[in-house]
Amino acid sequence: MDHFLRKASFSSGSKSIVRIIAIGAASAGLLYLNNNPDSRKFPLFLSRVDPALAGDVAKGAPVAVGDGGKPSCGCLGRDFIANAAAKIAPAVVNLSVQQDLNGFTTVRSMCSGTIIDADGTILTCAHGVVDSQGRQLTTKGKIDVTLQDGRTFEGTVVNSDLHSDIAIVKIKSKTPLPTAKLGSSSKLRPGDWVIAMGTPLSLQNTVTAGIVSCVDRKSSDLGLGGMRREYLQTDCAINAGNSGGPLVNIDGEIVGVNIMKVAAADGLSFSIPIDSVSKIIEHFKKSGRVIRPWLGLKMLDLNELIISQLKERDSKFPDVEKGILVPMVTPGSPADRAGFHPGDVVIEFDGKPVQSIKEIVEIMDDRIGKPLNVVVKRANNEVVKLTVIPEEANPDM
DSSP states (O other): OOEEEEEEEEETTTTEEEEEEEEEOSSOEEEEEEOOGGGGGSOSSBSSOOOOBOSOSOOOOOOOOOOOOOOSSSSOOTTHHHHHHHHHGGGEEEEEEEEEETTEEEEEEEEEEEEEETTTEEEEEGGGTBOTTSOBSOSSSOEEEEOTTSOEEEEEEEEEETTTTEEEEEOOOSSOOOOOOBOOGGGOOTTOEEEEEEOGGGOOSEEEEEEEEEEEEEGGGGTOOSSOOEEEEEOOOOOTTOTTOEEEOTTSOEEEEEEEEOTTSSSOEEEEEHHHHHHHHHHHHHHSSOOOEEOOEEEEEOOHHHHHHHHHHOTTSOOOSSOEEEEEEOTTSHHHHHTOOTTOEEEEETTEEOOSHHHHHHHHTTOTTOOEEEEEEEGGGEEEEEEEOOEEOOTTO
C-alpha cells in the first residue's frame, strides 16, 4: 500500500510553513509540495510526529537483550540502556487503524502506546487515534493493537484530550498482559539519560536513547498557542510513528509520552511529562474529561534580570524579588471581574506564597467556581487583596 510521510519545513523568506507530502508506491513515487493555508497556525517545527505513516515498511523482529551484570559501583554498567528497555518493552504496543481510501480498505501504522494497567489500559497520544473533533479516526470501528510478542487485539478509544494530546485505548485479554510502571518526571534533570521506544516508520520494537535537554520547555517557546503547556525536551531520535510511545528512565519507568519533534533540526524532541499525564488520567477516571480552570490572565514568571529591566523602565514598579507579572487581563474574564490590573505582581495565591505560574496552576487544579484569595503588589508597592472565582476553560482556547 501507499506510504505516507508528512513533514513540515520552514521557509525563512516567506515565514510560512511548507508541508511536504511524499507518497511512495511499489511502482512509482510522487512528491507533492503543498502550501497549506492552515500551516501558519504552526511554528517552524513538526507540529506532532505525524502518525499517518506507511504501514508496510518492513517490521523489525524483537531483539534478544543481553542480561549483562549489574554494576557493582555507583557508575552505570554498559548494559544500562538495554536493561531498561528490556524491562518495559513487552508493554510497548503499536496501534494501527483501518480506513477506507477510494473504496479500498487500507491499514496504516498510526502510533505507539504503552500498557499501563493489567486491565488493558493503554496510554497513547490523542492525535494518533482521534481527529480534530475528537472522533475516532477509524472508519471500520476498531484500532488494531499489536504487542511485542505478536499478539493482536481490538482496541477502543475510551478517553481523549486534544489539548494535552493524551488518549486512553482499552483492550480485553483472557491472558495476562505485561504492564509498565509510571515513574516521576519531576525527578528528571537536564543531562539525565532517557530512552524513547515505539514504532517509527512502522519499525516495531525500536529503541533510541539520549539525554534530557530541558525539563520544562514551555509551549510558548515553541510558538504554540492556546493554553500553557510544558514539555520535556530530549535529543532522543524520534520519528513519525513514535507518537504516543514512552519516554523511559534508566529504571525502565515511563517519565513521558513522546509527541513531537523539530522537523528542520536534529536532536530536538518533545514529550509530555508523566506527572502531567497522571493528572489527566485522574481527570478521565473522575469525570471522563479534563477540567481546566480559567482566570483570564496572561502571566510571566519574574526573575532578577526581568525585574531590573522593569525597574529601569518604571521607577514605580513594585519592590519584589520573585513573583508572577500580569501583563494583560482579558476583558470580562474572572480576573477582570475580580479587579486584576495589567502590571500587577502576584505574590500570594490561595494563602500560599508563589513564585511561578506552575505553582498557580497546581494550586487551582480543577477548582471551578470556588473563590481563591490572591495578594498582588502594584506600583509604589501598594498591596491589594483580591478574590477570584475560576471558570472552566473553553477547550478551543
